[in-house]
Amino acid sequence: MISQILGKVLLKSIPEFQNKIFSRSYNVPRRALMYVPGDDPKKINKSFTLDVDCIALDCEDGVAINRKVDARSTIRLFLEKPKPQKTTNYDLGVRINALDTEYWQEDLKSCLTAENLPDTVLVPKIETPETIKMFSEEINKLIKQDKKINLIIYIESAKAFINLTEICKTAQDLSKQGKFTPVSLVFGSDDFCANIGATRTEDSTEILYARQKLVLTAKAFNLQAIDMVYIKYKDLESLKLQCEQGMRMGYTGKQVIHPSQVPVVQQAFLPNENQINWAKGLLDSFRTHQKEGKGAFTYKGSMIDMPTMKQAENIVKLAKLKT
Numbered sequence: 001m002i003s004q005i006l007g008k009v010l011l012k013s014i015p016e017f018q019n020k021i022f023s024r025s026y027n028v029p030r031r032a033l034m035y036v037p038g039d040d041p042k043k044i045n046k047s048f049t050l051d052v053d054c055i056a057l058d059c060e061d062g063v064a065i066n067r068k069v070d071a072r073s074t075i076r077l078f079l080e081k082p083k084p085q086k087t088t089n090y091d092l093g094v095r096i097n098a099l100d101t102e103y104w105q106e107d108l109k110s111c112l113t114a115e116n117l118p119d120t121v122l123v124p125k126i127e128t129p130e131t132i133k134m135f136s137e138e139i140n141k142l143i144k145q146d147k148k149i150n151l152i153i154y155i156e157s158a159k160a161f162i163n164l165t166e167i168c169k170t171a172q173d174l175s176k177q178g179k180f181t182p183v184s185l186v187f188g189s190d191d192f193c194a195n196i197g198a199t200r201t202e203d204s205t206e207i208l209y210a211r212q213k214l215v216l217t218a219k220a221f222n223l224q225a226i227d228m229v230y231i232k233y234k235d236l237e238s239l240k241l242q243c244e245q246g247m248r249m250g251y252t253g254k255q256v257i258h259p260s261q262v263p264v265v266q267q268a269f270l271p272n273e274n275q276i277n278w279a280k281g282l283l284d285s286f287r288t289h290q291k292e293g294k295g296a297f298t299y300k301g302s303m304i305d306m307p308t309m310k311q312a313e314n315i316v317k318l319a320k321l322k323t
């Protein structure tokens with residue numbers, strides 16, 4: 001009897017779990033986050049023709065030093081026009097230069113005072129909570145509308161990893177009153193390797209600890225985790241393997257530098273039919289067992305309880321994102 005009552009209470013709380021796990025940041029998929037050099041209008045126009053979840057118009061490392069001003073003003077021209085519509089919704093962002101450069105304030109001002117705000121600002125090389133405070137003060141001055149913008153935080157140095165929890169906590173705290181909402185952490189593996197002096201290998205074991213730490217922290221703060229870039233952009237088979245590895249670790253998406261990488265990445269970050277069927281069957285079985293007051297039960301030969309149910313919910317939710 002007691003177990004039946006407990007079962008009913010638990011069953012009622014399932015939507016609560018769903019809300020907790022799939023809060024706002026997960027409702028906008030960012031499976032592929034594609035960089036488009038901000039000083040190249042042809043590539044920018046091309047990006048609007050692609051079925052890609054997230055476009056990052058770049059002012060930072062994809063742009064030569066002597067083209068920084070061109071990038072900023074070209075992006076501004078695009079933001080003066082309404083956001084191009086595509087058949088599926090997408091996230092339009094601007095990656096500004098890092099906050100220890102002479103460019104970032106002008107980058108931010110240029111894109112936030114245009115006719116249309118970008119959906120998201122991507123901020124590279126954040127290393128300390130103070131950097132988040134600087135960003136917050138600037139953005140609060142610049143956004144006059146009653147609107148908030150998404151913030152994507154780049155973690156790409158040893159110092160950033162040491163300060164990661166404080167960075168996320170500060171972003172979360174300041175966003176409560178501020179004009180931004182932190183939505184994702186990006187693992188900037190290329191800059192990270194340069195920073196720590198790592199030698200690259202094909203299986204990326206040299207950066208495994210950092211790659212896992214980023215996912216762990218992102219999930220603790222309910223943020224999306226966006227995985228490393230694969231720079232051999234003509235090798236789509238290896239890209240697929242690296243995507244699958246990242247997805248198994250809990251990453252929700254990956255940085256992309258070329259249009260040909262987009263479908264491979266977006267497909268890889270969706271669950272396959274077998275996983276979806278497994279998850280749906282498990283959830284049905286979970287509901288039945290909860291009604292009977294059974295917290296743990298056997299499904300397809302495995303012991304199932306609440307944590308596995310949550311993983312199944314993750315899969316079903318992800319499968320629905322693009323339908």
Ligand SMILES: CC(=O)SCCNC(=O)CCNC(=O)[C@H](O)C(C)(C)COP(=O)(O)OP(=O)(O)OC[C@H]1O[C@@H](n2cnc3c(N)ncnc32)[C@H](O)[C@@H]1OP(=O)(O)O
Nearest residue numbers: 035036037042043044046047058061062190229257258259
């Ligand atoms: C570690 C980091 O920070 S990564 C982020 C910084 N780096 C970047 O942003 C690099 C982005 N990528 C690029 O600039 C390019 O893909 C390059 C330089 C690597 C290769 O460019 P190209 O030699 O033009 O590639 P390619 O000829 O195969 O391109 C095929 C088509 O896709 C377009 N294209 C290529 N890359 C992009 C892109 N990133 N965004 C939009 N369109 C693109 C080309 O303009 C071309 O269009 P077309 O067929 O209409 O003429």
Ligand SMILES: O=CC(=O)O
Nearest residue numbers: 156188189190191
């Ligand atoms: O910005 C991305 C990186 O890998 O560095």
Ligand SMILES: [Mg+2]
Nearest residue numbers: 124156188191
């Ligand atoms: Mg970088």
